[in-house]
Amino acid sequence: MKKIKCIQKLSKHLPEASLEMSKKKLAQLQLITTxxxxxxxxxxxxxxxxxxxxxxxxxxxxxxxxxQENEQLLRVVFRDCSDIEFRIFDAAGxxxxxxxxxxMADTSNLERNVLKPLMSYTAQETENTASLLxxxxxxxxxxxxxxxxxxxxILASAKAAIDAVxxxxxxxxxxxxxxxxSIAVIKYVKREISAPYNEYALQGSDEAFNEAIMDNIALIRxxxxxxxxxxxxxxxxxxxNTAIAVLYVANLVKPGLVEEVERRIxxxxxxxxxxxxxxxxxxxxxxxxxxxxxxxxxxxxxxLAALYEGRVGIIVDxxxxxxxxxxxxxxxxxxxxxxxxxxxxxxxxxxSRNAAAFLAVYLPAIYVAVVSYHxxxxxxxxxxxxxxxxxxxxxxxxxxxxxxxxxxxxxQEAIIRLPAKLTGxxxxxxxFIIGNTVVQxxxxxxxxxxxxxxxxxSSYSMPSYNFSMALRxxxxxxxxxxxxxxxxxxxxGVLAITIHLCSLRSFGESYLGGxxxxxxxxxxxxxxxRLPAKLxxxxPKEFGAQDQIxxxxxxxxxxx
Amino acid sequence: MTDMGGLIRNRIFKRWTGCILILILSICLSGCWDRxxxxxxxxxxxxxxxxxxxxxxAERGKDVDRVEDFVQxxxxxxxxxxxxxxxxxxxNNSEGAGRGNTSTSVISTTGESMLxxxxxxxxxxxxxxxxxxxxxxxxxxxxxxxxxxxxxLDFYHRNEEIRWLTKVVIxxxxxRDLLDYKPPSGEASGLFIANxxxxxxxxxxxxxxxxxxxxxxxxxxxxxxxLLPRIEMADDVVKLGGMAxxxxxxxxxxxxxYATQGGKLMGGLERSAVITFQCPEHSxxxxxxxxxxxxxxxxxxxxxxxxxxxxxINIRGNMAEMQCRLQHDTxxxxxxxxxxxxxxxxxxxxxxxxxxxxxxLKVDASFFGPKLEIYEPQVWERVKDHxxxxxxxxxxxxxxxxxxxxxxxxxx
Numbered sequence: 012m013k014k015i016k017c018i019q020k021l022s023k024h025l026p027e028a029s030l031e032m033s034k035k036k037l038a039q040l041q042l043i044t045t046x047x048x049x050x051x052x053x054x055x056x057x058x059x060x061x062x063x064x065x066x067x068x069x070x071x072x073x074x075x076x077x078x079q080e081n082e083q084l085l086r087v088v089f090r091d092c093s094d095i096e097f098r099i100f101d102a103a104g105x106x107x108x109x110x111x112x113x114x115m116a117d118t119s120n121l122e123r124n125v126l127k128p129l130m131s132y133t134a135q136e137t138e139n140t141a142s143l144l145x146x147x148x149x150x151x152x153x154x155x156x157x158x159x160x161x162x163x164x165i166l167a168s169a170k171a172a173i174d175a176v177x178x179x180x181x182x183x184x185x186x187x188x189x190x191x192x193s194i195a196v197i198k199y200v201k202r203e204i205s206a207p208y209n210e211y212a213l214q215g216s217d218e219a220f221n222e223a224i225m226d227n228i229a230l231i232r233x234x235x236x237x238x239x240x241x242x243x244x245x246x247x248x249x250x251x252n253t254a255i256a257v258l259y260v261a262n263l264v265k266p267g268l269v270e271e272v273e274r275r276i277x278x279x280x281x282x283x284x285x286x287x288x289x290x291x292x293x294x295x296x297x298x299x300x301x302x303x304x305x306x307x308x309x310x311x312x313x314x315l316a317a318l319y320e321g322r323v324g325i326i327v328d329x330x331x332x333x334x335x336x337x338x339x340x341x342x343x344x345x346x347x348x349x350x351x352x353x354x355x356x357x358x359x360x361x362x363s364r365n366a367a368a369f370l371a372v373y374l375p376a377i378y379v380a381v382v383s384y385h386x387x388x389x390x391x392x393x394x395x396x397x398x399x400x401x402x403x404x405x406x407x408x409x410x411x412x413x414x415x416x417x418x419x420x421x422x423q424e425a426i427i428r429l430p431a432k433l434t435g436x437x438x439x440x441x442x443f444i445i446g447n448t449v450v451q452x453x454x455x456x457x458x459x460x461x462x463x464x465x466x467x468x469s470s471y472s473m474p475s476y477n478f479s480m481a482l483r484x485x486x487x488x489x490x491x492x493x494x495x496x497x498x499x500x501x502x503x504g505v506l507a508i509t510i511h512l513c514s515l516r517s518f519g520e521s522y523l524g525g526x527x528x529x530x531x532x533x534x535x536x537x538x539x540x541r542l543p544a545k546l547x548x549x550x551p552k553e554f555g556a557q558d559q560i561x562x563x564x565x566x567x568x569x570x571x
Numbered sequence: 572m573t574d575m576g577g578l579i580r581n582r583i584f585k586r587w588t589g590c591i592l593i594l595i596l597s598i599c600l601s602g603c604w605d606r607x608x609x610x611x612x613x614x615x616x617x618x619x620x621x622x623x624x625x626x627x628x629a630e631r632g633k634d635v636d637r638v639e640d641f642v643q644x645x646x647x648x649x650x651x652x653x654x655x656x657x658x659x660x661x662x663n664n665s666e667g668a669g670r671g672n673t674s675t676s677v678i679s680t681t682g683e684s685m686l687x688x689x690x691x692x693x694x695x696x697x698x699x700x701x702x703x704x705x706x707x708x709x710x711x712x713x714x715x716x717x718x719x720x721x722x723x724l725d726f727y728h729r730n731e732e733i734r735w736l737t738k739v740v741i742x743x744x745x746x747r748d749l750l751d752y753k754p755p756s757g758e759a760s761g762l763f764i765a766n767x768x769x770x771x772x773x774x775x776x777x778x779x780x781x782x783x784x785x786x787x788x789x790x791x792x793x794x795x796x797x798l799l800p801r802i803e804m805a806d807d808v809v810k811l812g813g814m815a816x817x818x819x820x821x822x823x824x825x826x827x828x829y830a831t832q833g834g835k836l837m838g839g840l841e842r843s844a845v846i847t848f849q850c851p852e853h854s855x856x857x858x859x860x861x862x863x864x865x866x867x868x869x870x871x872x873x874x875x876x877x878x879x880x881x882x883x884i885n886i887r888g889n890m891a892e893m894q895c896r897l898q899h900d901t902x903x904x905x906x907x908x909x910x911x912x913x914x915x916x917x918x919x920x921x922x923x924x925x926x927x928x929x930x931x932l933k934v935d936a937s938f939f940g941p942k943l944e945i946y947e948p949q950v951w952e953r954v955k956d957h958x959x960x961x962x963x964x965x966x967x968x969x970x971x972x973x974x975x976x977x978x979x980x981x982x983x
Contacts, residue, residue, distance in 0.1 A: 370818055381583070387703025387732065388611045391762060394614065394704055395657060401610040402659035408608060 030528060034347075070169050078106050078186035085110060085182075095176070102129040105147050106186040115179030117198035124159035125183060125194060150190040158183075158540030162195035174252070203504065204230070207309045209476060214351035217363030219309040224254050224328035230311040231258060239263070240318065245276055253284040258314070258324035263319055265555035271518060272323050272336060287327040287334050294325075294336065296516050301484040303477035304517040306335040306342055313347055337518035337554060340537040341523055344368070346474040349541050356542035365539075367469035371482040372508065374469070375412050376493035376501050378462045382408045400456040409494030411455050415463040418445065423467075525553045576580055576929040610659060615878060616675060617655040617761025619746035620723050622713045623681045630904050646683040649721070650714055653679035654692060654700065655750040655761050669699050672757040677750045678936035685726035702732035706765035708739045708784065709746040712815065712822060719820040720787075726769045728788045729865070730741040734783030738765045741799040741815045743825075760809075767811055768800060776828035777935055778814040791820060796934050801825060816934050818959065823932050826925075833925025836918060837882065837937045839867035844889065848917040856895035860914045862888040862978070871943045873950050879967045880939060884918065889978040909978050915972035922970055930964040939963065 067073075069460055072084045080111045082097065089110075090094040099111040107129060109121065146152045154400040166172045172191050176182050177199035204226065207219035218226045243257045257277055259269050272294070279293045287307070292427060293306040308314055309332050317335045325334040334341075344364055349357040382401065386394050404411060422441035426434045445464075449455045466486065473479035492500035515522035525531050526538065534551045536542045550556040580634065640648075640846045658674045678695040682688040693700060697712060710723055715856045727733050756761040771779020778800050781860050790797050797817040803810055814831050816823045826834070841862055846976050850856040865886040890910065944951040954962045 177673060382609045383606050386612065387701070387734075391614075391616070391704045392758075394609065398609045398612075398614070398657070401608065401661050494606075545638075 037386035108184040111181035117196040120196045160194045210348040248284040251283045254328040256326040287330040301481040306338040321554040337520040354543045374488040380493040430539040601959040612698040612701045614657040617707045619653040619709045648681045652688040653747040706761040713747040737784040772842035775832040776812040831923040833921040853895040859892035862890035911974040914974045
């Protein structure tokens, strides 16, 4: 019995230990915990509100004169950014803080020009210490007297300070001062200036743009000593905040053009900007057209020449290919080598380039139209030999041409995508397939191979890759038109393309129309042909440069 | 907002429908109805027209005629129409394509309407017949004599596939035989004949001027004479030379090579010619003068009822051949003049020979009538109705020839 008594419920003796009671208590505890979290959040919000009342709406916070406080605020902004360095040191008895991005700031420069002069006063107590203490009461005095860096900016705004750190500047803060100094010590890994990859010139300069915007601007500046060459840097991209420079020659450029370019750049709404090509799509008037409406170049000399014709250059940080506007068919047909060769040779090459552009679009279409609709147009002996060639192949000429086009596109795409060491193999296979086997197998007749190869070579001879891509694109609809409507369809296509090109506008300039404008006939001196340099005394009328004459009394004077 | 969106969508929809509609309409209106690949066509390279009972090879079986024939509800079987058709022989080696050997086949039928015969010939072919590349139309003189040129050539004048420059020749044998002829070059005989006719400037015996299909058509429409080059074939030899003259689409007669040459000299049409003559001092030795260029001027004169023409010819050329052992030294002036005189006489003789032949045939082959119309319109009004038959044969021709021998010199 005694034993039984022993195992009586504990709750009988201690009513507080009952299960219900403990559950109740736990719930109470939980409630208190949640409430306290809520309280702390509320308090945090109130603090944030209090801060933001002090800071303007565009600023995350404002700097205080307490270094401890400032550091705390910055650490909140840069939390989880392990590449940010906070360097605390003692400057003549005062606490100082240096903030910079490890990969983007030149640390040896900081050591030499910032840390050493400030800390040297601390190490040995000299009479200078007192004067330094005096200097340390004002950031401006520090910048003027102590810091050895080439470029120092005094900042009061937190946003500007954060931007400065993110671009690679170092931020110097001294206890007791609400201002900060941004020291330009930007240094990061970048590619060296190299030869152009896509726009090689036989006798021209071998320097091409690289990724760094400042280097690119320097490449332009180095080629001219003209203060009229203006550079306007804008920041675009909500997150990346990419720098975009608009370059123009102030007393040449057509009035209103720069404003229009800047307006269009300003309208870009984008989170990131990685390349100039994506800007290009925001600038053009007809984004659905296959034809390039801005000129892309990687040659600084080309850009400078364009600037002196009254055009506008756009340099985008992070891209070695920069933009020139306005862009017309004419400028796409000009290559740097045209100006280094004898004018009479350059004129012939210009002509063959134009002919190549025509062939690249229309040749397969004309072939298909003539072979399947109008063999009467061929001379008899040629008709006989083509008919004999064609009699072995089972497909209609349209299907044949489309098959060859697809094969060609595949080979081109493969060669671009493959690693450089394999492209040789790919082109070998392509050559064997097209050159030999397809013909021997009787799938495609040799004449069509000649036609398609001519077309391909023609499109490769374009100075602008984007333009040759456009030609490649237009070829296919032309083929379909030719196969459905014969030469009638080809003519319809010619009309459609010509009308489209004439109605395209690049910053107000007609894409093709300038070639056929009687008022602009003088521009043929450097479009259809290339006259000797002595005779090229006037700038192209097309781009409406304020001063038409390149050299002479009028130079530099705006047209009245 | 939704209304705006709907409106914009509606507008875009309308625009796209419009574009697609235009595209479909253009395809429906023109479409691919005439798409026929090169190798799916039968190119007719030459056309031969014979009398219905001609053009029968000796070795042909009796049944062949029956098979080729068709039932014709109207008219009678007047003509035999034969086509030389290009046969495609795919060359097996990749480089041997083209001109070398063209294989052709010949199909023929009889009937009266050319178009009816063509449609009947489609029954002997596995592909559609196309006339884009007809090079030569060969007419046998028997067929031409039967009903004149009009019934034979009218279809070819009207058909849009046949070209203006198609060559027309006449033969005194059977035209179909020429289609079977295999030239040594291996090309089709239609091409062979057309190409050799194109070199008329190199041979004074071939009349090449204004003898293409288009020229014949304009001459016919202007009721002028028609000249057709003559082609002859015996065994494996085919030769152009001389011409046939048609007046009012009726066959008038053949003219030999010498008269053809005279006619060309008269019209100033020779681009190069050879004029041969006997050496006056060494009988039996031949001298040959090669003509480089010449100009002529024909002018009519009227004296009462008498109409006569003056013909001035300026000829430049050199001595191409002298078989009489350097007796005529072309360094001395008087010798050169003597030679020039001799050439002039020969040319004069030649032209008068042709002129008389044309007068005998009562055909104004070198357009003396139109000259009279230009210079003396009143006289022409009076005589034009009986020009060919009465007036032209009575006109006379006064010829003055001026020969200049170039390239003088001598071997020492």
